[in-house]
Amino acid sequence: MTAQPARFERSGPETASVMDVPPFKPPLVKAVFRDVTPMHVSRSAARAAASVTRTVLTEIIDGARRAAAEESRKRLVPGDLLSAIDRNVELEVGSQWYDHSPTFQGLTGVVHDAEGVIVPSPEHSRSRRPSAVVGAHRFEAGVRKLLRSQGVMAVPAMVRDLRGIASVFLTDLARDAAMVVREGGVKRFGSVALVMPGEPAPPPSLKDPLLALSTRRGDGRTIGRDDVLAATTIQLFGGNLRQRALTEAREAAADTPAG
Incomplete structure (x- = not known):
């Protein structure tokens, strides 16, 4: 799937309200963490x-809303x-979902064997599906809350994808x-700068959050706020979305009791 970087300013009814509405509750977040690690997850984490998940989904919905608005x-x-x-x-995040959604069929490329023959996609039985796919229904209430905050509705297939x-x-x-906790910081990832064609790439910033979070502090048994922020720099490109996600996550985690 071909994608071009773009710079959008968010507009619409969601801007003032989204930060006040926590669509994805801490118990759900901690349940997802338990699916992948036995480590303790702090409240701030x-x-x-x-918050990061909310920011990403809000931006996706906003982009889709703009596309729909062009067709009234x-x-x-x-x-x-x-x-x-x-x-x-x-x-373009959560790409593992693309393999399980009819929306993306034919858009993620095909695999060929050594003789150039197309390898058919594997059959996905429920028992072998990743936990993130099996547990996607847990996010429906939060997705619908975000849709309402932006004043839009979505067909069931769109809700399923979101x-x-x-x-x-x-x-x-x-x-x-x-x-990040196991390795003591971000060790293996660089920074990506998104620019429009013909524009020079900006010089690396000494305030880049990836550099600031490259060395971890804390014990090796608890995932803290900064570990989530470091993970965010891995998951998101070094553009406007990543910076906004980091800023809003810091605000959301501020004044959170320890534990």
Whole structure:
């Protein structure tokens, strides 16, 4: 799937209300973390992870809403999701879901064997599906709350895709946060700068959050807020979405009691 970087300013009814509405509750977030790691998850980490997921889904919905508005529609369809991702490469997250959604069939490429023969996609039985796919239904209430906050509706197939992407993204975030704890910081990932064609790449910033979070502090048994922030720099490109996700996560986790 071809995607081009884009720079959008968010607009619409969601801007003032989304930060006040926690669509993904801490118990759900901690349940997702338990699916991938036995480590303890602090309250601030759970709130930060919920915030990052909310920011990403809000941006995806906003991009889809823009695509639907061009056709004078308020009800989102899966095609609007594809348009949003095509217009903004930062929104291409939770890609493991693509293998399980009819929306993305034929768009993720094909695999050939050594003789050039197309290898058919594997059959996905429920027992072998990743936990993020099986548990995607847990995110439906939060997705619907985000849709209402932006004043849009979505067909069932679109809700299914949004909840699947949310589940896979948060699961990947949890897995990377656990890796940060095990490895003592971000060790293997660089930074990506998104620019428009013809524009020079900006110089690396000394305030890059990836550099600031490269060395971890804390014990090796608890996932904290900064571990989630470090995982966010792994999951998201170094563009506007990542910076907004980090900023909003810090705000959401502020003044959270320890534990």
